[in-house]
Amino acid sequence: MNSSRNTVLQLFPPKIDLQTKDIVGAQIGVPLHAVIIYPPELVFKRARVSIDPPLAGTVEEHDDVRLWATLDPALVGPVTEADLSDSTRAPLLLDATTIKADVNAPIELHIKESQFLTDVVVYLFYTIERNSENLGTSLPLSYIYNRIRPGIKDDLTVPGGHSKLKLLLPDEVKNGVGPGFTTARVAVQYPYARAYDRISFMCNGKILEVSVGPTEAPEPPDHGSETPTTLYFDVDRAFLELAKQQDHRLAFLFTVYDQLNNSADPDAQWSKPQIVEEDLDNTRLAKPVLREQLNDPGDTPDIDLGKLKDKPLLIVIAPTDIRFVAGYKVTTFYTATHPDHPDVFDEQSSTVTEDEFGQKQLVVIEVLNHKVSVPGSTVNVYYELRTPDKADGAPGDLVGKSNTATARVIGEHLELKPPSVLQANGATLAPLDALTQLTIVVPPGSMRPTDLLSVSWTAKPSTHEDGSITTPPRPISEIGLNIPIAPALMAYCLGDQITVSYSITRDGIPLLSETLTLNVQNLPPTALIAPRLKEAANAGEGAELNLIDLTPEGKMWCPGFPLIAEGQPVWLLFKGTNANDTPYERYVWEGSFAYVNADWVREGFFEATAPYEDLQGLKDGTPLTIEMSVGFGKSKDIALAKWFVVRSYSVRAVEDVAPTITSVKGSPSGKLIERDGFTEETAVNVSGAAALSQKVEVLDGVDSKGVVDVDDQGVWEHFFAGLHAGKHTLTVRAKYGSFPDSASYDFEVLRPFTIDTTLMELKGLNINADFLALTGTPAPGSQLTRVPISGDGSYSYSSSAPNIASVSANGMVSGLKNGNAVITVRETSTQRDLSFPVKVENVFRLVMTPTHTYSIGAALNWMNSIQGVGVSDAAIAVLRIKFRPLVSSYGGWLCRSDGCGAGQYLSxxxxxxxxxxxACYSGNNVQAHGWCLVSA
Known part of the structure; x- marks a missing residue:
């Protein structure tokens, strides 16, 4: 049962036995040797987790300890709901235990091997639960686990090393380390490589430690993959100097550990050793050269019995070292080994000689053919250089010993004459002679029915891979000696040379024949028909291309041809002259995106939409050529394509149509000027239509306003300025065909009609009174007159709000009410309108009580009830100007007392x-009308 004590625990993170510290990507790593069998569980592997006991007195017997794992560090904490399958949504319970009697003892939990995850960082923590269900949570411990060792398990029983740890020595090491060696870049290759792996590169027991960088392999926690990763590092001379031994041989191998301390397969921890000759101190002589033929610059290190035939093997020694002296003795030591045959030895001697000019001659020693005749043998040859034999017949003193030359014996000696091609005329093949069948003929020679025959048609190295073929080896008894191959192969070598050969496999050893060099001719021009435009004369076969006949849907027709194949790149080049005299040259199709498709192959021709817009822009009377080329060999290099017969047309481009004027717009306003309309702008933009890509002349009456280009859509546009006031007649004259004129476009340029359009402000104090008679004099600042600055002199005026601002026939604006209005002025002759805004302010209405029985107090109350104000001195000044005095038996309170004695008010x-x-009057006993001002 749980303890009833309620204490908040301070818990340290858990520990995993044998954990690896100081890794990149997490706090620790869990190596594979940490996951072992712990009693009492004797079947499944587990990792042991140790928890240091909390501070004394903080845990009690029967407290529950639970070990959790999560991929999300934010989930580290009290666990209220566990997820048994997804540690990204809730912590995953790994193990649990109950504290026994010794509460101060370390706590032991386990993680099963199956509970370890790869490719992720796992956060491990534990909780302690008490009877009160309070949870104490430890700090988390993050770890990485690699289930697979670097290099993976070696599943092959290859003697001498791990088959998947590949050591890739460069030529400057593999071919022997000489005195000029400084440094070399060595490569290793193995699966499940990861950043921060440690590579131990060993040479004769000396180890060079190399760390894999973060950009060279997947970074943790990435688990890596079975695809091998190649890693590079430098080996310098100093390292090899430490490793060299008296036998002048270097044994190279390597192993690898990941950053968690997982080694490569413990059963095959190191790569297979590679032995290399060493001559850092330049004490050895250069190794001999083994040749089937003495003069063969392209010779390979292998000894090819097919090339050697029945001749002896040549051991060639170049006496370039200063230790070679004429008369010195050279002795070669030849050894040939084969697992299924006895070792073969040969020892021969020769003497260093000079020619008449003192130049040392090559030392060439021959090994009899029968000593080299076993395919699969390994040959090792070195030599010794000694002074001449002594007088008593004893060998001379040893001057030097060479490095060892090693070679494999390959092939088999069988005289295989070159093949022929049935459809060829000797070494020349006309493709049209082999369109339906192409046959390689193998001469019978000394063939056996059980020999396996394979024929090869080999194009040049830069040719597409489909241009060569080697047939699978099959018994001659089944296929005979006349071997058919696909005629389509000729497409890849038109106008070029190819080689034809065959191989005979006997007793498991392939033997190559002599080669036939075959000249494949080009297809004749009669087979490469020119493409055509179907809307040209005579359905494209004629000589003329009339642009008037073209439609946007018009087609170009491309022919079928011999050796056509799906996927061949196609170029289609149009060349001509644009209407503006610039060259027109465009690849409508290019090999980067245009290919022969299945429809073209099946139908024997191909149609596509012609470049209508391009063709419409061509110049009349110029030639247009269409050139098609095809990459028969599927190369996208146009230099290798074959060109078809060129199609040529004469372009007829001009349509003799009269130009038109479709629009005249004032500038800069852009406003359309109607025919027989008006404008006051003195510059215009004129546009219209005419024959495509031609020229037109714009006329104002008889005055030329310029020659204009018509674009490829048949549209022209022209701007000109400096128009005088008065009537204008525009026409356009074609500069092509019969030079037709357009219809005229008449309009009139008017004198400017202008007025001040800024805001007119009427803000002088103005009083309106219904019960007073006007004097005929307006209030100061309540009227202004504004007339046009220029125009025909006859105008009419109107107001958008005559109750706010009225306007007279002569342009005088009177403010009547607070507000805004717009005054419009119309020119009588043209009906052109101008307008300006008016703002009226400071207008009040003088109001009076309906009766004269108001005391001053009642008058003030009345004024306040209608939100009025007293009649000011300024208002009285306006009343004296604008209105006649009121004649009445009763006065009027002005609802103000300033300037009067105590208890008195102005009236x-x-x-x-x-x-x-x-005058001032007492306000208590006197009754009169009440006067006040309200906003108008």
Missing amino acids: VVTNNPNAWSI
Whole structure:
């Protein structure tokens, strides 16, 4: 049962026995040797997890300890709901135990081998649960686990080393390390390589440690893959100097550990050793050269019995070393070994000689043919150089010993004459003679029915891989000596040479024949028909291309041809002259994207839409050529393509149509000027239509305004300025064909019609009063007059809001009410309109009480009830100008007291018809009308 004590635990992270510290990508690594069989479980492997006991007194007997794993560090913490399958959504429970009597003892848990994940970083933590269900959570421990060792398990029983640890020595090491050696780049290759692997490269017991960089192999936690990774490092002379031994041989091998300390397969930990001759101190003489033929610059290190035939093997020694002296003795030591045959030895001697000019001659020693006749043998040859024999017959003193030359014996000696081609005339093949059948004929010679025969048709090295073929070896008794091959092979070598050969496999050993060099001719021009445009004269077979006859849907027709094959790149080149006299040259098809397709092969021709827009832009009377080429050998290099017969047309491009004027627009406004319309702009943009890519002349009356190019859509456009006021007649004259004129386009340029269009502001104090008679004089600042600056002199005026701002026939604007209005001025002769905005401010309405029975208090209350204000001195000044005095028996309170004595208020006196009078009166007993101002 759980402890009832409630304590928050401070828990250290768990530990895994034999864990690897200081790795990249996680806190620790779990090596494979950490996952072993622990008692009492004696079947399945596990890793042991140790948990240091918490501080004394913090845990009690029966507390539960649970070990968790998650891929998301954010999930490290109290676990309320575990996920048994997905550690990315909730921690995965790995193991659990209950604390026994000794609460201070280390806690032991386990992780099963099957619970370890690869390719991820795993976060390991544990929790301790008490009866109160509070959880104490440890700090997490992140780890990486590699299930597969670097190099993987060696599944082959190859003696001497791990078959998947490949040591790739460069030629400067593999062919012997000489005195000029400084450094070499060595490569190793193995599967499941990972960044931070440690490569131990050994030479004669000396080890060079190399670390795999983060860019050379997948970074942790990537588990790597079975695909081998090639890694490179440098080996310098100093390392080899440490490793060299008295036998002048270097044994190279390597092994690898990953950063978790997993080694390569413990049962085959090292790669297979490679033994190399060493002569760093330049004490050895140069190794001999083994040749089937003395003068053979292209000779390979192998001894080819097919090339050797029945001749002796030549051991060639070049006496370039200063230790060679004329008369010195050279002794060669020849050994041939084969697992199924006794070793063969040969020892021969010769003497260093000079010619008449003192030049040392090659030392050539012959090994009898029968000593070299076993295919699969390994031959080793070295020589000694000694001074001449002594007088008593004893050997001379040893001057030097050479490095060893090693070669494999390959092939078999069988005289195989060159083949022939049945359809060829000797060494020349006309492709049309072999379109249906192509046959390689093998001469009978000393063939056996059981020999396996394979024929080869081999194109040059740069040719597409489909241009060569080697047939599978089959018994001669089954296939005979006349071997058919695909005629399509000729497509890859038209106008070129190929080689024809065969091989005979006898007793498991392939023997190559002499070769036939065959000259494959080009296809004749009669077989390469020119393409054509179907809308040209006579369905494309004629000589003329009339552009008027072309449609956007018009087709170009391309022929079928001998040796046509799907996937052959095609080029189609159109060449001519554009209407603007620039060269027109365009590859409508290019081999990078255009190929012979299945329809072309099946139908024997191919049709596609012609380049209509390009053709429409060609110049009249110029030639147009169409050239097609095909990469018969499927090369995208146009230099290797074969050109077909050229098709040539004469272009007829001009249609004798009258030009038109479709639009005249004022500039800079861009406003259309109607026929017989008006404009006041003195510059225009004129546009219209005419024959494609030709020229037209724009006329204003008889005055030329310029010659204009017509674009490839038949559209022209022209701008000109400096038009005078008055009537204008525009026409366009074609500069092609019969020089037809367009219909005229008439319009008139008017004098400018302008006015000040800025805001007019009427903001002088203005009073309106319904009960007063006007004097005829407006309030100052309430009226302004604005007329056009230029125009015909006869205008009409209107207001958009005459109740706010009215306008008179002579352009005087009067402000009547607060607000905005727009005044429009119209020119009588042209009906052109101009307008300007008006803003009216500071207008008030003078109001009066309906009766004269108001005391000053009642008048003030009335004023406030209608949101009015008292009649100011400025307002009184306007009243005196704009209105006649009111004649009445009753005065009017002005609803203000400034300038009066205590208890008195200003009032208008209404008993004088000739003047406005203002006086102060007591407001308690006197009754009169109330006056005030409200916003208009």
